[in-house]
Amino acid sequence: MNIIIGILIVWAVLAVLGFVIKGLLWLAVIALVLFAATVLWGMLKRGASSRS
Structure with a gap:
């Protein structure tokens, strides 16, 4: 998740x-x-990981 936040910045x-x-x-x-x-990618990854 830190990588996504870094990319967003x-x-x-x-x-x-x-x-x-x-x-x-x-x-x-x-x-x-x-x-x-x-x-969008971060939200999709986050949703997929919470379903597993």
Whole structure:
């Protein structure tokens, strides 16, 4: 679970940098998509482990 939290922090930092630096708006979009994917993946893994 610590790895997922670490990845989420990295994606959040990249998203903020992308919005702050206008030339890196594409970085913010990619970071937000990856943030959402990581959250979903973490929820699925957590749900699968609690069912076992």
